[in-house]
Amino acid sequence: MSFEIAVGSADDVQRMAQWADAEGWNPGKTDAYAFFAADPGGFLIGRLDGEPQACISVVKYGAGFGFLGFYIARPAIRGKGYGIQLWRAGMARLAGRNVGLDGVVAQQGNYKKSGFRLAWNNIRHEGPAPAAPAPAGVILADARSIAFDKLAAYDRTFFPEARDAFLASWISLPERAAMVALRDGELAGFAVMRRSAAASRVGPLFAATPEIAGSLVSALAQKTGSATVAIDIPDRNKAAVKLAGEMGLKPSFETARMYTGADPDVNYAGLFGVTSLELG
Incomplete structure (x- = not known):
């Protein structure tokens, strides 16, 4: 199978918001339009045999900050190594910056292995x-x-x-x-x-x-x-x-x-x- 990572389109960002909604994250109905405006090159899509199956946002702010989000692999491809490929591509885009994320608590250990440290919890x-x-x-x-x-x-x-x-x-x-x-x-x-x-x-x-x-x-x-x-x-x-x-x-x-x-x-x-x- 062929897995390719590329910058997403405006339609892809809408798809990412739909996937986030399916995960129960409850994004605002029109949030994705503002997300795309923030950094149009900051949304990566992983396609398996041409079909979108994973995503991540790696938005740059200013010269020294970045934020990682929308890290989603569709259920059918989880546990097969595609998600980590996308993660590495996203982190490479934010190399040299202080990177923030809001991740589910259960994944804290994995994020720590990638160099993140806990600052606080959002309730x-x-x-x-x-x-x-x-x-x-x-x-x-x-x-x-x-x-x-x-x-x-x-x-x-x-x-x-x-x-x-x-x-x-x-x-x-x-x-x-x-x-x-x-x-x-x-x-x-x-x-x-x-x-x-x-x-x-x-x-x-x-x-x-x-x-x-x-x-x-x-x-x-x-x-x-x-x-x-x-x-x-x-x-x-x-x-x-x-x-x-x-x-x-x-x-x-x-x-x-x-x-x-x-x-x-x-x-x-x-x-x-x-x-x-x-x-x-």
Whole structure:
């Protein structure tokens, strides 16, 4: 049998999202369009006798960071060595960078063998959409109404590198809403909620306080008409985990955030929900 690895097309990225949904990862319905915009060359497909059977995303950010995701081999080819070939090709594309991933906890040992170290766990919390008003002095607004350079600069305080092309797409695609919190005229929160096959996904969820984070989730749920929500919360942010409990959200899924290098220097205290398990 012939196994070939090549850069995927836009259609292939859509296929990867469908495979992720089949694995129970519940991606946002239009997420793949923003993924492709982030780094069009960062999605690899493994074809066995011409048929797509495996995939991996290896997206480059800036000069020194990369994120690995969408590592999927279709059930029929698992355990036959094709997946590891794709893994090696993906890691070669990110050579010399600090690489992050969000992997299922059961695979931590294998990732460690490839040079990754555990930084924290993301605990997905989900449940009925909460009702939480904005705190006094805080104004909630559509993120698309904010000057993009200000939004991108705020996002950069929570992410290792600039990701402007991804961010511009992430806030403007259909079947989602993006909001910011303003306090004394300055950004004090930013969140996106997108419709999914199951609970609507929230990510990112950045905020100066738990109260602001909760109000953003509530406002986004109202705006999108979402009855249930899901947030991937870093367990290193104890205030975020506590907030999820106060909102009545329950743990449902867990992934391990791992890096090949040091933990990036970002604002972890304000990181209440990661943007995406696929792209960081």
